Amino acid sequence: MKKLLSGILALMLCVSAMPLSANAEGDSVNVKVTISDKDGNAVLQQKNVTVTDIDNDGALTINDALIIAHNENYEGGAEAGYESAKSEYGWGIQKLWGNANGGSYGYYVNHTASMGVGDPINDNDYLDVFTYTDLENWSDKYTFFDGLNAETLPNIPLDLTLSYAGYDENWNPVTLPVEGAVITINGEKTDFVTDANGYVEITFPETGEYIVSAVSDTMTLVKPVYPVSVKEYLGTYGDVDVDGDVDIVDVLALNQHLLGVEIIEGDGLKYADVDCNNILNDTDAMNILKSLVNLVSLPIVAE
Ligand SMILES: [Ca+2]
Ligand SMILES: [Ca+2]
Ligand SMILES: [Ca+2]
CATH class of the missing domain: 1.10.1330.10 (Dockerin domain)
Structure with a gap:
C-alpha cells in the first residue's frame, strides 16, 4: 500500500510539474512557411513550423524558422540546405533549399518585405521566402492574394485579388495589381485571368483541397501559394x-x-x-x- 501511495505521489509530482514545462511553450511560436527554390517551384507550401530559438541568440527570428523548416523538410536538414551570414548589409540568407546564389533571396512576413533573417517572428505569422530565378535583372516579383487561404463551396464564385510588391519612383515599397496573370489550380493553367486591378473570380466544380497560384507571360512572378478548401x-x-x-x-x-x-x-x-x-x-x-x-x-x- 505504501508503495502504491508513493507511486501516486510521484505521479502527482509529475502532474504538478507540468505547468512548468507548459511555461516553456512561451518560447515557441507556430508559423506557416513557404519556400520557393531556384526553379521557382514552391517546395514548401504554407508548411506549419513550430519555431524555437534553435540558433540560441535569445530571440525568435526568421533565421530560427528557416533552420527548423529545413531540418524538418530538407534532406540533410539545415546543415545541408540552409546558411545565413551577417555582413555590413545585415543578416541575410546565403543558401536556401540547397542553393547558394550569392544572396539573391526575398523574404516576406505576412506579405510585407523583411529587412533580414534577424527580424522577429511571431505566433501565426506567415513567412514566405523565395530564390531569385532571374540573377541578371532580378525581375522576380513577389506576389500574393489577399489573406492566406479561403474556403468556398462548389460553383460559388471566389473573389481574389493578386498583388505584387513593387516600388514607386522614390523607391518606397508599394503594393500593385498583377494584370493578365493566368490562375493555376494545383499547377494546371485555367481560363481565369486577372484584370487590370488584379481581380479575378474563380470557381471550383468539385469539392476538395486545392492550391491556387498564378503565372504570367509578361512578368516574372514568384508564384503565390493560396490553399482553397472547397467543402460540400x-x-x-x-x-x-x-x-x-x-x-x-x-x-x-x-x-x-x-x-x-x-x-x-x-x-x-x-x-x-x-x-x-x-x-x-x-x-x-x-x-x-x-x-x-x-x-x-x-x-x-x-x-
Ligand atoms: Ca534565435
Ligand atoms: Ca444565401
Ligand atoms: Ca412554404
Missing part, C-alpha cells in the same frame, strides 16, 4: 440562392421568384420552403426575414 454544401433552410449564407439576398431572391422575375432552380427550391409545406409563398419569405432578426429559427416545422 449540405444546405440550410432559408438559403434560397444556395451560397452558404442566409441573408437579405435570399429574401429578395424568393420575392423575385414569387413575382416570376427570376425563377429559383435546384436545391434553392427546397431551402426556400422554410415551413416545409411544399408551397412557396410570401409566408416563406416573411419567415426568412424573421429569422434574420432571430424572431424564428428555420425550418419552421408544423405542430
